Amino acid sequence: MYPRVILGRGRERRQHQGHPWVYDGEIASLTGQPSDGAVVDCYSHDGAFLGRGYFNSRSKIRVRILTRQVDEDVDEALLRRRLAWALERRQRLYPTATSLRLVHAEGDGLPGLTVDRYEDTLVLQCAALGMDLRLDMLARLLRELTGLEQIYLRNDLSVRRNDGLELSHGFLDAPFPTVVPIQEHGLTFEVDLAGGHKTGFYLDQTDNHLALYTLVPAGGTVLDAFCYTGAFSVHAAAAGAGEVWGMDSSTAVLEVAQQNAARNGFGERCRFEAGNVFDRLRQLQGSSQLFDLIILDPPSFTHSRDALAKALSGYKEINLRALKLLRPGGVLVTFTCSYYVERTRFESMVQEAASDARRQLTVRQRLSQALHHPEVMAIPETAYLKGLAVEVW
Ligand code: SAH
Secondary structure, three states, X not given: OXXXXXXXXXXXXXXXXXXXXXXXXXXEEEEOOOOOOOEEEEEOOOOOEEEEEEEOOOOOEEEEEEEOOOOOOOOHHHHHHHHHHHHHHHHHHOOOOOEEEEEEHHHHOOOOXXXXXXXXXXXXXXXXXXXXXXXXXXXXXXXXXXXXXXXEXXXXXXXXXXXXXXXXXXXXXXXXXXXXXXXXXXXXXXXXXXXXXOOOOOHHHHHHHHHHHHOOOOXXXXXXXXXXXXXXXXXXXXXXXXXXXXXXXXXXXHHHHHHHHHHOOOOOOEEEEEOOHHHHHHHHHOOOOOEEEEEEOOOOOOOOHHHHHHHXXXXXXXXXXXXXXXXXXXXXXXXXXXXXXXXXXXXXHHHHHHHHHOOOEEEEEEEEOOOOOOOOOOOHHHOOOEEEEEEEO
């Protein structure tokens, strides 16, 4: 018998919809004294079992549900089944990929746990105390199920503070090189697992990097704005672009981008330039330079709903400027990675930019995060990356 968390009257609706979080404000009472990270049972006010999961008194997300089955224990065996299922799912979707996300937290029924594979190394992130306390067990299970030994912890996620956790990063145990070459769609990229953005590489864009093969016109001129270490640039060159221009505000990532282009044999066709995309697009408008394809993959302009309007005006500005720099029939590939910008809002922003630029858009493809970052429809937080590829006339 686990301690019980009893929800307030009428507060079980989200649980019935399948969302795995129970917020502090939804709880009416507690029986027993669960320690933080311990397993609790959740019940509706009327006494119906809702689910079983990890408790944390220090978090607004008071319980993270792991099972809705009353006869299923939340123990090592459950974690093993979930991990095995996550790996099996990847095996079916990406049978040959060697660098990809293996566990997408709530998207794989493992709240707060992210596991990325970069060739022979696993990079783990725990955003929730329940998982953090079981890190050694999870590492043991992952080693057993994947056969991989090297584990790096990127617990430098600021959301950890919401769960009362400290930020840190480092080796789980034995050290190994953390700057490694990885394979993506037959191309090679250098990834800095310890110091790179996220866990080192934008794995969530993997499917979209590949989508460039159907979008880049042979011999065309491509602008990759917010290029990071050049994943889109190198794919554009591999897809047949004649000239690729990558742009980022960080000079450190551009050095890696240039090396990535060279290591794949596209050093001559790719050039990278440091600068603020907002300023550079404005300056380019005054020149006669036009592009056949422009990629806009900016960082999230908002991490809260309050800043949404300002974020949308930032997105609109770069989209408007990019639209004006495309040849008729050119393609704009544009993204938002902000959870708060819903797809319909994103698409209407792009359309508003097109109206202002007096251009007509035809949809080529709707894009989202790679399938190894599964979206659960009942959990909007599992989906954040939205993109659009449009022909511009
Ligand atoms: N497209 C990349 C990921 C881009 S991440 C990929 O698929 O790998 C966003 C990038 O935007 C980061 O590298 C960051 O350094 C850069 N950035 C943020 N603000 C910027 C700005 N105002 N101008 C130029 N680059 C910017």
